[in-house]
Amino acid sequence: MFSVLSFTRPGERTLVPGFHLRTPFSVVETPGPVPELFEVSSPRTLSETASQHGHAVVGALSFDCSRAALAAAPDLSVTHGSPGLRVVREEPWPRLVGDAVLHPTPEGYREGVRQVLRAIAEERVVKTVLGRTVQYRFDAPVPAESLTRALARRHPEARTYCCPLPGGDSLVGASPELLVSRHGTTVRSHPLAGSVPRSANPAQDEAAARQLLASTKDLREHAVVVEMIADTLAPYCTRLTVPNQPALVSTRTVWHLGTWLRGELRDPQTSSLELAAALQPTPALCGAPHQPALDLLRGVEGFDREWFGGAVGWNDEHGDGEWTVAIRCARLSGTTATLFAGAGLVAGSDPSAELAETSAKFAALQDVLLGCAGQEHQERIA
Numbered sequence: 001m002f003s004v005l006s007f008t009r010p011g012e013r014t015l016v017p018g019f020h021l022r023t024p025f026s027v028v029e030t031p032g033p034v035p036e037l038f039e040v041s042s043p044r045t046l047s048e049t050a051s052q053h054g055h056a057v058v059g060a061l062s063f064d065c066s067r068a069a070l071a072a073a074p075d076l077s078v079t080h081g082s083p084g085l086r087v088v089r090e091e092p093w094p095r096l097v098g099d100a101v102l103h104p105t106p107e108g109y110r111e112g113v114r115q116v117l118r119a120i121a122e123e124r125v126v127k128t129v130l131g132r133t134v135q136y137r138f139d140a141p142v143p144a145e146s147l148t149r150a151l152a153r154r155h156p157e158a159r160t161y162c163c164p165l166p167g168g169d170s171l172v173g174a175s176p177e178l179l180v181s182r183h184g185t186t187v188r189s190h191p192l193a194g195s196v197p198r199s200a201n202p203a204q205d206e207a208a209a210r211q212l213l214a215s216t217k218d219l220r221e222h223a224v225v226v227e228m229i230a231d232t233l234a235p236y237c238t239r240l241t242v243p244n245q246p247a248l249v250s251t252r253t254v255w256h257l258g259t260w261l262r263g264e265l266r267d268p269q270t271s272s273l274e275l276a277a278a279l280q281p282t283p284a285l286c287g288a289p290h291q292p293a294l295d296l297l298r299g300v301e302g303f304d305r306e307w308f309g310g311a312v313g314w315n316d317e318h319g320d321g322e323w324t325v326a327i328r329c330a331r332l333s334g335t336t337a338t339l340f341a342g343a344g345l346v347a348g349s350d351p352s353a354e355l356a357e358t359s360a361k362f363a364a365l366q367d368v369l370l371g372c373a374g375q376e377h378q379e380r381i382a
């Protein structure tokens, strides 16, 4: 069942963003602010409800898939190709107030990694993804749409999104990872796992990429994810192609290992939302085996991920749609912006290297958020 949430707070209407998802191949957006969100305890319920009413829906699935915040979007526009950025009035950018709040501290994160490595050594888990947060406060709310446009300019290769959340918050990000798409009977997924920070020195950058492609630790970390996604999609597909080697994927700040999976749907009634709910969360954000990894990360992280590591996307009235993994993101809530990043841990992971990896992941948002605020990046977060 689902309940309708009032989405706007009195007096805050002008700050409420619409839904926006830009990829290198398309832009999907609502024409204006989303008036109402439906909070759903089972995304499948809404998928069925949406198809009964013939509406497209947009929104977010939480990390553990126990919640979805979705909105009916009868006027959803899908523009194929690589259209230019919509010109809208630029709002004034707020100023940063005070210092960044890190959770946990860098040493706290390294200690968390050691705890997970002990659990791996005791064979309680094979892999767990450990997250951390950094929170900034501003003298006024951060304009979500301006931030999204600035992210799209800085990360044209990414899947840039702005998604309304309950309580007037929004989730804004520039993710490199496709959870799942369904177009007609074609299903695609592009999991990423196994990463190293990029270097400003071209020779070092190339060497880092080469080492990543040859790293048995990172290949193992990646294989766990691909196996789960292939096993989950296989029953939905008549044919599923799974390359046996990952390829390098570059973002502005990080190299990743990535694998494109492609399948043909067995039943054309299966919607993109149903596929997303079946996959979420993959071991790229949680770990393996699923339940012990989830219990472990909940105990060690000490914060509620809610939408971080979930999925943001759309599903049209035919069941077509795309769901992006909600990473490289900030939750905007009033005058605060909370950034999230995590790293996959397997046997052989090094606490300081994992900390550096999360810092490089934060940088995707930080550079834009603090750059727009006219601030130098003074905070040493690692």
Ligand SMILES: C=C(O[C@H]1C=CC=C(C(=O)O)[C@@H]1O)C(=O)O
Binding pocket: 129, 177, 192, 193, 194, 195, 256, 283, 284, 285, 327, 328, 340, 341, 342, 343, 344, 345, 361
């Ligand atoms: C958890 C994050 O990244 C995931 C996605 C790609 C590579 C990952 C890794 O190598 O650890 C993570 O699994 C994040 O960006 O916060």
